[in-house]
Amino acid sequence: MDRVAIVGIGQTKIEAAKERQNYPEMVYEAVKLALEDAGVGIDEVDNVVTTANDFWDGRTISCMPVGGVSGGYDKNISGVEGDGTFGAFYASCRTRSGSYGTTLLTAHSKGSESRKITPMITNAAFDPIHARCLGLDIVTACALQARKYMQRFGITEEECAQVSVKNHGNALENPNAQTPMNITVEDVMKSEMIAEPLKALDISPISDGACCMILANEERVKNFRTKPVWLKGVSFCADAFQLGDRDLSECKALEKAAEKAYQMAGIQDPRKEIDVAEICDAFTYQELMWTEGLGFGKKGEGGKLVTSGATAKDGDIPVNPSGGLLSGHPFIAAGMYRMIEAVRQIRGEAGGMQVKEDVKTALAHGVNGLCGQSHCVWILGSE
Amino acid sequence: MGKRAAIVGAGQTYHKSIRRDVNGQELINEAVTRALEDAELTIDDIDGVVIGNMDHFEGINYVDCWSIDGSGGFMKPTMKLCTGGTTGTTLGIGGFHMVASGMFDKLLVIGWEKNSESDTTGAIVTATDPILDRGVMAGALAGLAIEASEYAAAYGATPKDAARVSVRDRKHACNNPYAHLRKEVTIEEVLSSPVISDPLHLLDMCPRTDGACAVIYASEDVAEKLCPQPAWVVKTANRHCYSRFSDIKGQTGMLSLTTAAKELWAKTGIKEPLKEIDVLEMYQPYSWGGLIWFEDMGFCKKGEGPKYIWDGVTDMGGECPTNPSGGVVSTNPIGATGLIRCAEIAHQIQGKAGDRQVPNVELGLATGFGGCFWSDMILYSKKKPA
Numbered sequence: 001m002d003r004v005a006i007v008g009i010g011q012t013k014i015e016a017a018k019e020r021q022n023y024p025e026m027v028y029e030a031v032k033l034a035l036e037d038a039g040v041g042i043d044e045v046d047n048v049v050t051t052a053n054d055f056w057d058g059r060t061i062s063c064m065p066v067g068g069v070s071g072g073y074d075k076n077i078s079g080v081e082g083d084g085t086f087g088a089f090y091a092s093c094r095t096r097s098g099s100y101g102t103t104l105l106t107a108h109s110k111g112s113e114s115r116k117i118t119p120m121i122t123n124a125a126f127d128p129i130h131a132r133c134l135g136l137d138i139v140t141a142c143a144l145q146a147r148k149y150m151q152r153f154g155i156t157e158e159e160c161a162q163v164s165v166k167n168h169g170n171a172l173e174n175p176n177a178q179t180p181m182n183i184t185v186e187d188v189m190k191s192e193m194i195a196e197p198l199k200a201l202d203i204s205p206i207s208d209g210a211c212c213m214i215l216a217n218e219e220r221v222k223n224f225r226t227k228p229v230w231l232k233g234v235s236f237c238a239d240a241f242q243l244g245d246r247d248l249s250e251c252k253a254l255e256k257a258a259e260k261a262y263q264m265a266g267i268q269d270p271r272k273e274i275d276v277a278e279i280c281d282a283f284t285y286q287e288l289m290w291t292e293g294l295g296f297g298k299k300g301e302g303g304k305l306v307t308s309g310a311t312a313k314d315g316d317i318p319v320n321p322s323g324g325l326l327s328g329h330p331f332i333a334a335g336m337y338r339m340i341e342a343v344r345q346i347r348g349e350a351g352g353m354q355v356k357e358d359v360k361t362a363l364a365h366g367v368n369g370l371c372g373q374s375h376c377v378w379i380l381g382s383e
Numbered sequence: 384m385g386k387r388a389a390i391v392g393a394g395q396t397y398h399k400s401i402r403r404d405v406n407g408q409e410l411i412n413e414a415v416t417r418a419l420e421d422a423e424l425t426i427d428d429i430d431g432v433v434i435g436n437m438d439h440f441e442g443i444n445y446v447d448c449w450s451i452d453g454s455g456g457f458m459k460p461t462m463k464l465c466t467g468g469t470t471g472t473t474l475g476i477g478g479f480h481m482v483a484s485g486m487f488d489k490l491l492v493i494g495w496e497k498n499s500e501s502d503t504t505g506a507i508v509t510a511t512d513p514i515l516d517r518g519v520m521a522g523a524l525a526g527l528a529i530e531a532s533e534y535a536a537a538y539g540a541t542p543k544d545a546a547r548v549s550v551r552d553r554k555h556a557c558n559n560p561y562a563h564l565r566k567e568v569t570i571e572e573v574l575s576s577p578v579i580s581d582p583l584h585l586l587d588m589c590p591r592t593d594g595a596c597a598v599i600y601a602s603e604d605v606a607e608k609l610c611p612q613p614a615w616v617v618k619t620a621n622r623h624c625y626s627r628f629s630d631i632k633g634q635t636g637m638l639s640l641t642t643a644a645k646e647l648w649a650k651t652g653i654k655e656p657l658k659e660i661d662v663l664e665m666y667q668p669y670s671w672g673g674l675i676w677f678e679d680m681g682f683c684k685k686g687e688g689p690k691y692i693w694d695g696v697t698d699m700g701g702e703c704p705t706n707p708s709g710g711v712v713s714t715n716p717i718g719a720t721g722l723i724r725c726a727e728i729a730h731q732i733q734g735k736a737g738d739r740q741v742p743n744v745e746l747g748l749a750t751g752f753g754g755c756f757w758s759d760m761i762l763y764s765k766k767k768p769a
Contacts, residue, residue, distance in 0.1 A: 001485040054438035061467035061510040064754050068626035077623045078473050081465040082447060097483035098385035124444040238461035241451045369448030
C-alpha cells in the first residue's frame, strides 16, 4: 500500500462565536494557514475533500459554500459528511488509490449559529418514532451512558471531574483553545447540574472553528517544506444504532477500530508504544471510557488512569495535552483538530503542550453519532 | 500505485413517489439485499459500508449511524458521503477510490432517498447562500430554466427539441421494471403540459421519488473470482466549480461538465466519445440537459444536439443509446439517482440489463449532476484496465 503523509496543517483559533467571519471564511483562513505551513501554493494540491454536516451548518448541501474556499474550483472534489477523522480517511484513500499525489481536506463547525437549537440538531439523530419524542439529545443520552458506565465499574463523579481539571489545565498552554481554565475537582463538582450526573464543567462547550490538512504520497512529499508525519494505521467501526441495542457501558466499536488500526501500524502494546493521544472527550466520562477502549488500561480502570496521573501531560500515556474537546468543540472538525494536534507533537512544534522532545507515535480519535456509536482511530508516526 | 476496482453486484428498489410499505431503513435494506443477491455474497463478506443521501430530505442527522439496521454496517467501517444531487456519483467515485486504495476488498456502497418524507423544495432552498443567493435563485428549477433559455437563445433550440428528449427517456423507461414513471408520452403531450418555469414544461422534468440503490465494489484481487464479468472503473473525473449560483457565468455550456469531460477523455485516450462509448446513463433531471450536456461532453458539436436527438442517435438501437433505464426524468430518488446511473452501466457491461440491454457494451459512461451546476463522470469498461 502506498505511504501517505500529512505535509500541511492549519487551524483557526477555537472560539465561542466568530462574529466577524461566516463559515466559508473560517475555512479559507484554515486553508491559507495550511498552505503557508506546507510552503506551497494551491497548484500543488491535486484534489480536495471537504467535511461538513447539513444539520450543524443549517444548509442543505453544506459542502457547497466551502468548495471554493478550499481551492476546489477547477479540481476534482468530494464531500464527506461526519467527523473530520472520517474525512481524513477518504482523503487518504484518494491519495493511496494512485489517482492523486496530494489531497487537501477541510472541516469546520460554526456552533454559534445554531447554539439555541443544538438539542434539536442532536435530537434529529434519534429514531423519529420511538426516541425523538422522549426529548433525547446528545447531553441527555450521554448522561444515560455516563450513569451506566459509572455504575457498572464504580467510577466516581470526582474521577470524571479530574478529566475536566486536567484538560482545561492543559489548554492553558494552547493558544487556540476556547476555554483554558485553572480549576479544581471541587469547582467541577459545584458547577451547574445539566443532566445528572453531567455538570457544566463535564461537558464540552459549543464552538466555532475550522481546520485543514494537506496529504501527499511518498513521491510528492519532497515538494513540501514540512517534516512529513506518516499515516501509519487507521480503522473505523460502527456499533448498533438504537441505544437499547447496545450495552452503553461498553465501546466495542472503538475496541475493534483500535485493534485494526494498531495491527495496521504494527503496534502491539499501545500504552508503551504510543507517545501521546488526542481523543474526543466531548464529556469527561468519555475520555475515561475511550482510554479503556483504546487499550491504555483495563476495562473499568479509566478512573485510575486519570487519578494516577498516567494521562497527564507528563504521564506515561499523555491524553489531550491540547486540552481536548472540553476546551473547544467545533463539532464536525473535532477529530481533525485532534489529528492536527498529534501532528504538532510529532513535529515537536507543540510548544507548551509538547509532551516530550521525541514523539514518534501519536494517536488521534474521532466519533460519529451519539454515545460513541461510530469511532475512527488514526495512528500517526514520524517515520 | 493503487489497485484496479470494479462493480461486481448491483441492486435497486422498486421506485415510487411514496413507498408507504417501507420505512427508510427497510428501503435501504431492499437495495442492499438485491445487490448482495446479484453478487452472490452475504453481508458477512462485506468489509465496509459507504452511504449517502441528503439529510434534510428525511430530516435525519448522522444517517451513517442511523441506517445500520438497514445497511448491514453493524460492527463494520461505515461512513457517509454527501454532495447534494451528485451524492450518488460521489458515492460511485468514492467506492472506487476506497477499494483502489487497498483499504477494502469488498465495499458496499448505498445511495437512497425517501423524498416523500419532506418538502423537497423547502430543503433545497437552504442550499443557497442566505444573503447573496436565496432571495433570487432558490430551489432546483430556476437555474435549469435559465440554462435552457440561454441555450435556446444561443443556438435556436426549441422546447420541441427538448420534448423529443423527454419522449425518448419516457419510452425507454417502459423497458425498466424498476422505473418510477413508466408511460410513453408524445411531443404534443410534453408541449401541452403545464409550464412550470419558462421554458420548462412539467413533462420536461424529473419527478421526486422514494428509492434506493446499492452496488458492491471489489478490488482486482477478488473481482474476477466473484463474478464472471466485473464492470471495471477506467477513470473518474469531476468538477464542482461554483459555491454560489450568483457566481455562475452566463453559460452556453456547463463549465463543470465541459472541464470534467476534457479531463476524462485526456486520461482515457478517448477521442470520439460518440463512436467509442457504447451506452450513456446521464444524471439528466430535465430534458434540455439531454441536448446541452450531451454537447458539453463532446458527443457532438455545440448547437448540434437537437439534430442528433431527432436522428435517433441516442435512442435504443442508435449509435449511443442514452438512458436505456428511462433516466432521471423517469426516476429520481435524489441521493440514489447518481448511483443508479453506475448500477445501470454495470449491468449493461455485465449483460444483465434485461429488456433495456444494449448489445455488446464495452464502454459505458455514468454522469452526475447537482449542487451548484456540478458534474461527476465515471467511465466503466468490460475490459480490465491496463
